[in-house]
Every structure is written in structure tokens, then in C-alpha cells.
Amino acid sequence: MLPEEVRNFIKIFSSLPGIGIRQATRLAFRLIGSGKANIEEMAESIAGLQHLKICSRCFFIHKNHEDLCDICRDPKRNQNIVAIVEKETDLISIEKTGKFKGRYLVMGDLAKTGDMETIQKLRLATLKNTAKKSGQFEEIILALNPTTYGDLSAAVIAKELESSTKKITRLGRGIPTGGEIEFADDETLRSALERRS
Amino acid sequence: MLPEEVRNFIKIFSSLPGIGIRQATRLAFRLIGSGKANIEEMAESIAGLQHLKICSRCFFIHKNHEDLCDICRDPKRNQNIVAIVEKETDLISIEKTGKFKGRYLVMGDLAKTGDMETIQKLRLATLKNTAKKSGQFEEIILALNPTTYGDLSAAVIAKELESSTKKITRLGRGIPTGGEIEFADDETLRSALERRS
Structure with a gap:
């Protein structure tokens, strides 16, 4: 038909x-x-x-003649601090804050189970190889969503990379700006209390 | 960025x-x-x-050299019985039954308010012109969804075409095959009782 x-x-x-x-x-x-x-x-x-091409270091997109994206070839960025993000749009959100001067690793969509796909294992392996060659990273920030699958994935990635970095961190949790205490869930409120400043 | x-x-x-x-x-x-x-x-x-082209008579798609789709140029189809459908996929569903031997008029997405867009008024006008030239249609079937907006649109179209056809009908309503009386809403059950056979 x-x-x-x-x-x-x-x-x-x-x-x-x-x-x-x-x-x-x-x-x-x-x-x-x-x-x-x-x-x-x-x-x-x-x-x-x-x-468009995919950066061979962080797997973000770029249009350069070389293999690296604008962030990875920027000599002012600290290559020893890596923020691991799930999606390209997460990278863009973090860049917009202007607060992060390290570089990234884009993982691609994470499974709800925390299991890594082959391509994601290969991406993590590039960090491990760099650490082997040039020494441990100063810090790896697991900039994944504070959700069940984000937490699962963060635990898996942290284990994978524990010997490749001096420090592994996650983004701070708490009540979002503009949010109301009344509507915050237990877990968020607990984090907000623990991380009070 | x-x-x-x-x-x-x-x-x-x-x-x-x-x-x-x-x-x-x-x-x-x-x-x-x-x-x-x-x-x-x-x-x-x-x-x-x-x-792909749009049929100048029923507005379904086709790939013919002429202006008409396969259904409209099929001499075995009764051009005096028209089923008015909202979407091309509705036409395909009706064709699959093999039970309809008339032709169609595809209206395109109907507004939730029952109001007709200009392009839809023009499509209805093609039916009115045909009726003026060749006499009233035998039957126009308003094969629109039995929903609030479908009913509203059907009322508007019926009024528009009342002088162009001898008969205006809608698809029968009732309990769908495989459905359960327990879960049928009042309106459906009322229709099923009225149209019992």
C-alpha cells in the first residue's frame, strides 16, 4: 500500500x-x-x-582538521582534571557555567543497569592508558546525573578508574536554586544538610 | 558552543x-x-x-505521472461514495479491511476545536464542486475518530456538505472485538445497545 x-x-x-x-x-x-x-x-x-568529527580524546564533536576538539587542544585547559559526562549536552551545560577549566570524557547514553557497553569501556580505557603513560590524573569528576542509574554507573566507573587518579569526586547534591525545602525529597535534604556551607 | x-x-x-x-x-x-x-x-x-506527489482528488500520496493516485484512477472504485478521513494512515487502515469500494478525501490533522483550516476548507470545496458539476454523491462517510474533536469536526463537515450528498454517515460505534463490556465506557455501551444486531 x-x-x-x-x-x-x-x-x-x-x-x-x-x-x-x-x-x-x-x-x-x-x-x-x-x-x-x-x-x-x-x-x-x-x-x-x-x-563533523568525534574528538579522539574526549569524544565530543568538532570540525577541526586534527583529531582533537577545541577544548582538548586548548593549552589553557588543565588536561589532568577530567569531568566524565554522559551526554554531549551535559558537557555544554557545564561549559556554560564557565567554572570548569579541565577537560571532559563523554560516555554516551548509560544503561539503566549500570553496565558499560564495549564502546564505553574503550572510552574509559583511554583514560587508564593516559594515566599509565603520563601518571595519575589530579582529579576525575563523575559528572553523572544524581539518579539511580547515574549512581550505579558512577560506582562502576569509580572502581574502573581508582588506580588512574588521585581523587574521584561527584557533583554536589542539594536543593536546587529556586527550589523549595517543602518539596525536596529525603535524600536531597539529607545531602543538603551534610553539605551545608 | x-x-x-x-x-x-x-x-x-x-x-x-x-x-x-x-x-x-x-x-x-x-x-x-x-x-x-x-x-x-x-x-x-x-x-x-x-x-512522491499528492493526489489532486483525494490528497493521498502517489507516484503516478498523472495527478491521480491509484485509488482515484481505479475504474472499479465507486467515485460516488467518499470516505472522509483525517490521516493517510486512517485511509491505509480502511483499505486493509478490503471492505470499502468507494474513494477517499484526506483532511489532514484536525484541530481539537473542530475549526477547519484554510487548506481543509479547500479540500472540502473540491467535493462541493464535484457535486455541483456531476450531481450529489450517493454517500459521504465521515470516517473520523469517535472522539470529542472527531465529533466536533464531523458536525462541521456534515453541515458544510449537506447539500452535496444524498446521505451522510459515520462509522459504527460499539465494543471493539476482543474488548470487555466491564471496561467499556457509558457512551460506547449506549452505542453498542442502540446498534445491536
Whole structure:
């Protein structure tokens, strides 16, 4: 019933994270109805992503001729302090604070079970190799979400890297700015009390 | 912080129905990480949609050289019975039953308020013009969802088309096959009683 082009589009789009077959089907019809110029613009916006590369040190994206991203090749950044983040958007959020002068390691989506995928083990291995060659890191910050799976993953990563760094830390927990004590859960309030300053 | 290609991708993708900025951002990074071959495949799957056209009679998609889709140019279909559907996927579901031998009119996403958009008024106008030229339709089936907005839209469309057709019907309501009486809402059960057979 559906032309091959539509079936192909649905197959490929529904394989993307968070997009199901229903939504991909709706998108296909919406795009066809939006006309050739829009379809071309959309195809080009995807093709444009080909020009981006993944940093060989921290696995963030970049457009440089070399293998390193802007942060990793910045001589003013401290390469001995590493913030391990789950997502590229976490890195961007931390960069926006302007408070962090070390470098990063992007892990990619973490499993809810705390188990590491092969690609994630390889990424952690790059830190271990660097430590072996150039000595232990000063500090590794596990900048993962303070959620159950973030805590699980942090425990696994901390064990993996314990001999590669002098210090392993996590982001401080407490009541977020603008938040209300009344609505803070027990765990958050406990952390806020322990870390009072 | 983000390269232009990524910002462009996010801007275009987050304008699609059901895709927010967060999801578009995740998709961008996921695609970049998936490598050039995957990015190209995805871009091509979109570009492929350019080859599809919209039927000038029922507004379903097709790939024919003429202006009409396979259903509208099929001499075995009764052009005097029209099923008005909201979505292309509704048309496909009805076709799969093999029970309908008329033709369709695809309205496109209906507003929750029952108000018709300009493009939808134009689509209804094609039916009115046909009726003026070739006489009233035998039957127009309002094959819209039995929901509040579906009912509202059906009322508006019925009023619009009352002089263009001998009969206006809607799909039968009742307990779906495999459903349980215990869980049927009042309205459904009332319909099922009224339409018992």
C-alpha cells in the first residue's frame, strides 16, 4: 500500500532513539505534504552533519582538521582534571557555567543497569592508558546525573578508574536554586544538610 | 558552543510535529556518532520523499505521472461514495479491511476545536464542486475518530456538505472485538445497545 520511499523512510527513522513507527509514518506524510523545498532543506540539514568529527580524546564533536576538539587542544585547559559526562549536552551545560577549566570524557547514553557497553569501556580505557603513560590524573569528576542509574554507573566507573587518579569526586547534591525545602525529597535534604556551607 | 551544522539540524528537526529541541539535539549527536554512511542513508531516505506527489482528488500520496493516485484512477472504485478521513494512515487502515469500494478525501490533522483550516476548507470545496458539476454523491462517510474533536469536526463537515450528498454517515460505534463490556465506557455501551444486531 505504501510506496517504497515511504517504507524506507519509516524503517530508517523509526530506528532512531525515541521515534516509533507511528511517529515516523506521520513525519513521512507531513514531509511529503510540505513540498520539495522543505524536503531538500531537511535532507541537507542531515547531510551537513557529515562534516563533523568525534574528538579522539574526549569524544565530543568538532570540525577541526586534527583529531582533537577545541577544548582538548586548548593549552589553557588543565588536561589532568577530567569531568566524565554522559551526554554531549551535559558537557555544554557545564561549559556554560564557565567554572570548569579541565577537560571532559563523554560516555554516551548509560544503561539503566549500570553496565558499560564495549564502546564505553574503550572510552574509559583511554583514560587508564593516559594515566599509565603520563601518571595519575589530579582529579576525575563523575559528572553523572544524581539518579539511580547515574549512581550505579558512577560506582562502576569509580572502581574502573581508582588506580588512574588521585581523587574521584561527584557533583554536589542539594536543593536546587529556586527550589523549595517543602518539596525536596529525603535524600536531597539529607545531602543538603551534610553539605551545608 | 555548537557548530552551525548542528544548530541548523536542531532548528529544522525541532520544527517537526512531536519533536522538541531536546530530542532533536540528542538525534544530532546520535547521528554524528553513527558515522558518514548512516548519515548519508538518512539524508537519502528523506530526499527520496521528493518523488512522491499528492493526489489532486483525494490528497493521498502517489507516484503516478498523472495527478491521480491509484485509488482515484481505479475504474472499479465507486467515485460516488467518499470516505472522509483525517490521516493517510486512517485511509491505509480502511483499505486493509478490503471492505470499502468507494474513494477517499484526506483532511489532514484536525484541530481539537473542530475549526477547519484554510487548506481543509479547500479540500472540502473540491467535493462541493464535484457535486455541483456531476450531481450529489450517493454517500459521504465521515470516517473520523469517535472522539470529542472527531465529533466536533464531523458536525462541521456534515453541515458544510449537506447539500452535496444524498446521505451522510459515520462509522459504527460499539465494543471493539476482543474488548470487555466491564471496561467499556457509558457512551460506547449506549452505542453498542442502540446498534445491536
